Amino acid sequence: MDEHGVEKRESIKSNLLRMSGRRSAKLLVIVSEDDSRKLLLPDGIPESVDELVEKVREACGLKGKFRLQYQDKDFGDVFVNLTNTGELQSLCTLKIIPLPDEESFTVQTNDGTQSNDDTLSSFGSGDTDDTIILSPPGSETVSTRNQQWPKEFNIPRFSYDTELQLERGNSLFKANGTRLTVAPKMKSDILEKICDEIYKYKSYPSSANFCEVSEALIKKHPCLAEKGSFNGCYGWTQRFKMKMGNLRTQLKGLGCPEFLANSLKTKASDNAFPAKNVKRPKRGEANHIPSVPAGVSSENLETERLALLKEVKKRNNACTIREKMTKTFALRRREVVENQPSVQELQERWPALFQQEEINAEFLRITTLPLQSRFLASLDRQSSQLLQVIRSKGGVLREKTKDTIKVMDQSLDIDIRRECLLKCLIMYLGEDASCLIKEYQADQREEAEREFEKTTMAVFVIRESDALSHALDISIVIDGVEVLNKLPSVACACTMMIGLIYALNLKYPEGLKYTFEAFQKILMDIENKQMSRRVQNLSSKLQE
Template identity: 40%
Template structure:
């Protein structure tokens, strides 16, 4: 059941709509609020108590109800003051010594995965008397999407000295630096920084890095290049290829899956059937957690089959699903099981809440909250665009919009807007949605068993809305009781990521809208149709 909350954030008041009702935990509610209203800092929640008329700390979601008021309070960071000591740390603390000058601050568990953010943290640790304590992160997963602009890391000491002197000379005389002395270190460091975000960068991403480098250090531009950084693009492209070969020797699964030894005889070509992120996945094929093996995580999967039979066991299920994420991705990407087989092995994944969690692990984006928030944000402008459309398409759009009553609820409007979007893009809602009468169950079962990817809606004669809305993939009912067509579209998109499925060709523009416009994933790759629509929305 849909819930609404009044949210107080600093000096503004916002309305939060939760299509699936109140979340199960306070942490989930906090995540939805941070994504919906763009709050980057850590915070905690207070709720307005009706008995005392004052705000109290929110510990459980059952302390609030529909249309209650909550307040967002930004948490004060914990600061650790560091003071110099008379004797070295190693002489006063037992254990192995650490060479901080040669140790990288890493974001993915090994020195190969160091990030610019981690390096700046290391620099502040050695140069300042105070540092902010950050929460621990899993060493096997990425936590950031591709940044824009790309942050240029700090290079080796001798390289930084050379760049500093070249900058001074460039300001005085305009002379450019011949990068022969520092080229190797620059390209090596940049390749590691790129891998912290993506293993197989696209040409546009490589161009972003080269452009950011020459913007920060203009004396590195190449006078004979049409862009000024074409040579750096080629160096980075070759270095990334060599770096992946190096990581392959260390057994990194994200690049090991494309080794020629692991391909079938028919696909033993380096450029054929490459398994890599294609829709802005951040964690496409992560390595197993430290201390875990395929056998140990398989035992956790078997334990999960028992846990899902218990009542009120969401916390344990969520924890096991998080621990077995790498094992599940390895199975999906490398083994490519059928939906029926995978559904039998991982039934816990085929719940709306777990699809949201899995989508967040893969992309770092909160699925339903952002999907619905962006859809609601664009609805007024889309209505104007649809109503201004003429011709045969305009008549089809008007026929859909006339289904709305005088004061339609938000769920109905979302359903109609998505159907109008599909028509506007030249695709048919019937290719995605199949409606059935609840009296004809036998025909419905036979029809759904033949569907490759479809949303079904069972219309009841005794109720105004549908009695059931669900998703079918490869003839298997993977989701039921989703409530609305819009939510089913959202969950179907999440399943395409969780199961590594390709978009249906007849619906590629619709799924592109879901991905790039509503979830803002990989917005650099847009078809002409979507680019035109986006321009009208932002006009």
């Protein structure tokens, strides 16, 4: 065999070895707000981003320019631009971001039709990297938070002399196990710097949060481990708690609104005890009661609110409404949390708050996380495992869910399948799906409207006939008031209800508390360190 033939054979052999070393991969691709698809890669994840883009384009029937983003685990599953496929693993989530181009961006749907980029323009407000600004120019405040509590707490750098002592102490500890004797000045520096870092994420950290911080401190500086403590950091945990309490007292004296709301002078009752009417974040609200921007008075914000009432009546005015809603965020949150007005009063004073795009935007301002895309992507990603868990149950649950699962198996519509999966989830958690999703036929519309007045919180669905038929109308009713209607799907309605609960600072409905806890802690991945036993059991089975 000639030299050229040998080289060709070796090239083919090396390519076969390289291909055989790759493992097949599955990726979830979020094409639009209500369109997520599974991408199968038998040869594994491509080595270049361009090659992956072409595979996504081919699999989803895309036309026009777009870029890909992926969920970065290091930053709390925030979507980040993809520049290297080495960041990806099987079961990762990708999101398509259309780019401006002469050719309109189009998507081939499952039935072969084409949809243009108007669908993606409403893709979960705040989910792309250029659709929403938490703090526009002139509205920044030092108390405004822009991220959730991190997966791993990062210990900040201390003063130069403290860092020098810790460096020497860590060396001695590794050499002979000698622990460092912490001087009062050094201890004060550590507590002050770390509590400032804690405050960037939370004003009222939980005991679990304090434990995470103290464990991170000992992990980074093992010489600070304490003798006699079961984990070496119990004393640090107690010091952090006390220091944060002192910090809250200082900030309350400086007029910080999230602490003033809990002072005795501002309580509703004249003889209120300190623990009564406490207003603090309970569901991962990063910006529960933000401060008014520097140089802006409450009177200025009220003027903006009145101007906003006029802007809402104009057409094609989303950008102006978004800007004014962001400017008046502090005024609105203080009103919602401290005054606790009724839903009807809020509709009159803040009508823009009850628009689908603004609910997404408000949720992002409060939690720093996208709402609709995160919920739907998580539901789609966990759908197969969730369905497997539900199917594995027998007895009463199997009897209750068999009709819903039958409808799900018969339908190819992603909205119907999501709706059925949510109903099964509610029943799995031992709650009544009809308490959340109330279904009526077209000739029962008047009966449904009469039911509005008796409803605390529910999604009303008007259908033509059977469960497989397209919904004529989907609306959300809270405290007897219809706050949203003509929603595209039941899954979308559930996300909007979550957003409204946060935006209006409402409690979870008593008969659906496990359902909304699962929505928050499993699907949205917010404050998932502590769960009820029922939700924890489901979460564990989904991770098996």
